[in-house]
Amino acid sequence: MEQPVLLEMRHIDKVFPGVRALSNVDFTLRAGEIHSLMGENGAGKSTLVKVLTGVYQRDGGTISLLGKRISPKTPKEAQEAGISTVYQEVNLCKNLTVAENIFIGREPRKHGFIDWATINKRAAELLDSLGVHIDVTKTLDHYSVAVQQMIAIARAIDIEAKILILDEPTSSLDEQETQQLFRIIRMLQKQGLGIIFISHFLEQIYELCDHITVLRNGELVGAYEVEKLPRLELIAKMVGKDLNAVKHMDDFAEKSVPQEEVFLEADHIGEVGQLADVALKLHKGEVVGFAGLLGSGRTETAEILFGAHQPTKGQLKVKGKPVQFGSPMGAMRERIAFCPEDRKTAGIIGDLSVRENIILAMQAKDGMFHHIPYSKQVEIADKYIDLLKIKVSDRDQLIKNLSGGNQQKAIIARWLATKPELLILDEPTRGIDVGTKTEIQKMAIELAKKQGMAVVFISSEMDEMTRTCSKLMVMRDRRKVAELTGDEVNSENVMRAIAGGASS
Amino acid sequence: MRGVKKLANDMIASPYFSFGVTVLLFAVLYGTGVAMYKGFLRPQVFFNLFIDNAALIIVTVGITFTLIIVGIDLSVGAVLALSCMVLAWLLANTAVPVWAAVAVVLLMGIVIGAAQGYIITKFDLQPFIITLAGMFFCRGMTAVISRDTIQITNETFTAIASYRIPIGDLGFVSVGAVLALIVLAIAAVVLGFTKFGRAVFAIGGSESSAALMGLPVFRTKVIVYTISGFCSALGGVAYALIMLTGYNLHGLGMEMDAIASSVIGGTLLTGGVAFIPGALFGVLIQGVILTFISFQGTLSAWWTKIVVGALLCVFIVMQALITEQKARLSKKSSMGEPPEKAKPGLAG
Numbered sequence: 001m002e003q004p005v006l007l008e009m010r011h012i013d014k015v016f017p018g019v020r021a022l023s024n025v026d027f028t029l030r031a032g033e034i035h036s037l038m039g040e041n042g043a044g045k046s047t048l049v050k051v052l053t054g055v056y057q058r059d060g061g062t063i064s065l066l067g068k069r070i071s072p073k074t075p076k077e078a079q080e081a082g083i084s085t086v087y088q089e090v091n092l093c094k095n096l097t098v099a100e101n102i103f104i105g106r107e108p109r110k111h112g113f114i115d116w117a118t119i120n121k122r123a124a125e126l127l128d129s130l131g132v133h134i135d136v137t138k139t140l141d142h143y144s145v146a147v148q149q150m151i152a153i154a155r156a157i158d159i160e161a162k163i164l165i166l167d168e169p170t171s172s173l174d175e176q177e178t179q180q181l182f183r184i185i186r187m188l189q190k191q192g193l194g195i196i197f198i199s200h201f202l203e204q205i206y207e208l209c210d211h212i213t214v215l216r217n218g219e220l221v222g223a224y225e226v227e228k229l230p231r232l233e234l235i236a237k238m239v240g241k242d243l244n245a246v247k248h249m250d251d252f253a254e255k256s257v258p259q260e261e262v263f264l265e266a267d268h269i270g271e272v273g274q275l276a277d278v279a280l281k282l283h284k285g286e287v288v289g290f291a292g293l294l295g296s297g298r299t300e301t302a303e304i305l306f307g308a309h310q311p312t313k314g315q316l317k318v319k320g321k322p323v324q325f326g327s328p329m330g331a332m333r334e335r336i337a338f339c340p341e342d343r344k345t346a347g348i349i350g351d352l353s354v355r356e357n358i359i360l361a362m363q364a365k366d367g368m369f370h371h372i373p374y375s376k377q378v379e380i381a382d383k384y385i386d387l388l389k390i391k392v393s394d395r396d397q398l399i400k401n402l403s404g405g406n407q408q409k410a411i412i413a414r415w416l417a418t419k420p421e422l423l424i425l426d427e428p429t430r431g432i433d434v435g436t437k438t439e440i441q442k443m444a445i446e447l448a449k450k451q452g453m454a455v456v457f458i459s460s461e462m463d464e465m466t467r468t469c470s471k472l473m474v475m476r477d478r479r480k481v482a483e484l485t486g487d488e489v490n491s492e493n494v495m496r497a498i499a500g501g502a503s504s
Numbered sequence: 505m506r507g508v509k510k511l512a513n514d515m516i517a518s519p520y521f522s523f524g525v526t527v528l529l530f531a532v533l534y535g536t537g538v539a540m541y542k543g544f545l546r547p548q549v550f551f552n553l554f555i556d557n558a559a560l561i562i563v564t565v566g567i568t569f570t571l572i573i574v575g576i577d578l579s580v581g582a583v584l585a586l587s588c589m590v591l592a593w594l595l596a597n598t599a600v601p602v603w604a605a606v607a608v609v610l611l612m613g614i615v616i617g618a619a620q621g622y623i624i625t626k627f628d629l630q631p632f633i634i635t636l637a638g639m640f641f642c643r644g645m646t647a648v649i650s651r652d653t654i655q656i657t658n659e660t661f662t663a664i665a666s667y668r669i670p671i672g673d674l675g676f677v678s679v680g681a682v683l684a685l686i687v688l689a690i691a692a693v694v695l696g697f698t699k700f701g702r703a704v705f706a707i708g709g710s711e712s713s714a715a716l717m718g719l720p721v722f723r724t725k726v727i728v729y730t731i732s733g734f735c736s737a738l739g740g741v742a743y744a745l746i747m748l749t750g751y752n753l754h755g756l757g758m759e760m761d762a763i764a765s766s767v768i769g770g771t772l773l774t775g776g777v778a779f780i781p782g783a784l785f786g787v788l789i790q791g792v793i794l795t796f797i798s799f800q801g802t803l804s805a806w807w808t809k810i811v812v813g814a815l816l817c818v819f820i821v822m823q824a825l826i827t828e829q830k831a832r833l834s835k836k837s838s839m840g841e842p843p844e845k846a847k848p849g850l851a852g
């Protein structure tokens with residue numbers, strides 16, 4: 001039994017200065033369908049969504065909703081037509097309370113005035129149903145990106161809608177939050193909503209979706225049923241190569257073998273209320289993974305190593321001599337670089353060009369008044385644009401006009417450009433397409449092997465950790481619970497350590 | 505020990521912290537006045553603050569709307585002067601009744617504000633530049649109407665100007681002061697309890713987010729500047745009630761006083777944060793200083809500016825510190841949460 005067609009987009013064109021973001025794209029969504037849009041970073045997924053929701057005006061094509069032609073000029077019109085959206089970039093206001101962020105624009109009113117009591121009550125109930133238990137009367141800037149993402153989702157699912165669009169909603173959520181979200185999505189599906197779900201996590205696509213539309217370079221590759229499209233074929237379609245080429249994409253070079261010399265040693269460091277106890281040696285040429293659940297202290301450890309926090313106990317040593325960073329600048333002088341997890345909100349400076357964003361950390365390290373010649377800047381920028389396959393129309397393009405994934409690549413490039421001896425990558429592959437994901441993993445290994453760099457790799461995806469790292473530090477409850485090296489590095493051991501079982 | 509620290513942190517993070525400081529400062533200044541000069545204790549001295557500053561209060565309310573959306577309206581002083589002038593001219597040279605003259609002036613303010621808002625929003629231009637142009641335009645127009653002072657002799661108008669509204673036996677306030685209080689109350693309700701008001705704050709927080717959330721950004725911004733224009737014109741009427749003249753140099757530099765009052769009252773120039781009662785106290789603090797000087801008798805009135813300048817610096821620094829403190833706190837609270845939630849995930 002075919003469900004009725006909800007949405008039909010035909011021959012959609014969208015041109016930005018210098019790029020053809022969409023050309024002649026068709027997209028069909030039926031009621032009760034969870035439909036994924038797939039494609040590499042910069043393929044045009046978000047653009048298609050934004051054309052549909054009136055953020056951008058299309059340059060050609062037609063959109064019909066339940067058989068009726070629509071042309072939303074603003075997100076407001078789209079929302080009124082029954083399209084509710086969580087955009088890839090966080091679209092909430094930090095100065096407003098959590099509750100207000102959920103209800104703004106559709107506030108319940110009493111005697112014509114906003115009924116704050118009801119808003120707060122309903123917001124709390126709604127978030128409870130999503131498994132988020134927080135004080136909804138606090139302003140949004142009190143909460144982490146993951147919580148903000150849940151709030152954005154709560155807002156979108158509470159809006160009366162026929163179509164729900166989620167553009168990379170899970171990129172900052174943990175496993176449990178993701179499952180919670182999936183439950184709700186399935187519930188909405190049963191109510192007959194059409195759902196568009198975008199993600200670079202293939203497992204999630206295969207777990208949740210029933211249809212996939214693949215885009216490549218702004219063009220439609222095709223629309224498929226999930227059962228009839230095995231993973232490898234999907235990847236092949238996304239990257240535009242044939243099946244055999246893709247098959248070997250995951251073949252990994254040997255892991256890097258650590259050198260004798262220790263670059264950085266953390267001698268039982270801790271910080272009151274943040275981190276209990278971590279003892280760790282980072283050798284040159286070693287890729288070390290920090291494993292553990294969200295909130296287990298991985299990020300906190302990394303932040304201490306980068307001088308963003310000061311340890312209240314223990315001692316850090318760089319190449320054997322005790323150091324006290326005092327600030328990230330101090331760590332940067334010791335040639336430590338940190339690519340933060342929270343790239344969605346922190347990191348990019350939208351109104352600067354890609355080139356300027358890439359050389360930013362280098363510039364900061366050298367001092368603001370040290371001039372880096374333009375030709376040198378161009379050379380560096382081009383090198384990393386090429387290395388990380390950052391999709392730009394030109395290196396002087398404003399970074400805010402890049403696709404979300406490509407912005408993240410530029411941030412990684414920024415830290416690579418400082419030529420560090422220790423590179424800390426916190427969730428470097430979140431929001432990055434499958435092809436580039438493996439490239440980044442390979443790159444981490446290469447850097448360790450060829451340049452003797454020490455690399456810290458933090459990720460919630462177990463297989464990427466076990467594939468990349470020569471050593472794994474497992475954390476639980478803000479302390480180190482196990483260290484796995486060599487053959488011990490496998491997901492089973494990690495799981496056991498996290499769950500509290502005995503391990504070496 | 506930790507409890508005290510936490511309390512202090514909570515206080516600083518509270519949205520009313522800045523307002524509390526402002527009120528406290530006002531109380532201290534007023535208390536000092538009372539301690540030093542006997543006359544300060546008379547309730548009428550307090551009421552006079554409202555009477556003398558009615559126009560500034562109204563204008564400050566208007567400019568606060570624009571500051572919330574990270575805009576600015578530099579034309580308020582000039583619109584105020586133009587309003588006084590048009591009012592005086594109409595009453596002196598035509599037979600229109602007072603209510604009609606006032607209506608014309610208010611309508612003019614609305615049109616000027618809406619025009620500026622439309623240009624700023626439609627073409628995405630700097631509010632600083634557009635309202636600067638508006639300021640020159642309005643000052644110029646004022647001079648075109650008359651280079652000399654026009655006295656307002658209309659009987660109805662002078663009667664309204666000198667009308668005293670008693671407050672028990674304590675003293676009295678003027679019609680202008682009552683207007684100012686009404687404007688304050690309406691603004692506080694509009695900003696706190698209407699969709700429009702909340703959209704204003706959302707735009708101040710992040711204009712792009714507000715648009716993506718489906719808020720009517722364009723309309724809201726135009727209305728904000730329209731409100732500022734309206735308040736400037738109404739401020740002009742209140743000003744005329746005190747001065748009883750139209751004059752080209754009325755309200756010179758008033759935009760700066762208004763911005764200062766708003767900032768001292770807790771408005772963040774980075775947008776998205778303001779508190780209307782705070783803005784009132786911002787004005788009152790300036791008023792108290794002026795009262796001081798008049799009681800003291802020998803100091804120049806310019807001391808008000810000097811003190812206000814110093815206060816502004818202090819308050820801006822304080823705001824920066826609060827923002828920083830808040831950022832630190834928020835980091836903690838976000839990290840404080842995940843473990844409780846994360847535990848059951850894999851262990852179970």
Ligand SMILES: Nc1ncnc2c1ncn2[C@@H]1O[C@H](COP(=O)(O)OP(=O)(O)OP(=O)(O)O)[C@@H](O)[C@H]1O
Nearest residue numbers: 016021041042043044045046047401402403404405
């Ligand atoms: N506002 C803009 N101005 C100019 N170019 C833009 C703009 N927005 C997007 N683009 C370009 O359009 C192309 C498609 O971008 P889009 O954001 O749709 O990619 P995406 O498929 O969502 O990628 P990702 O997986 O990284 O989010 C990119 O090449 C991008 O540089």
Ligand SMILES: [Mg+2]
Nearest residue numbers: 046088403404
């Ligand atoms: Mg995107």
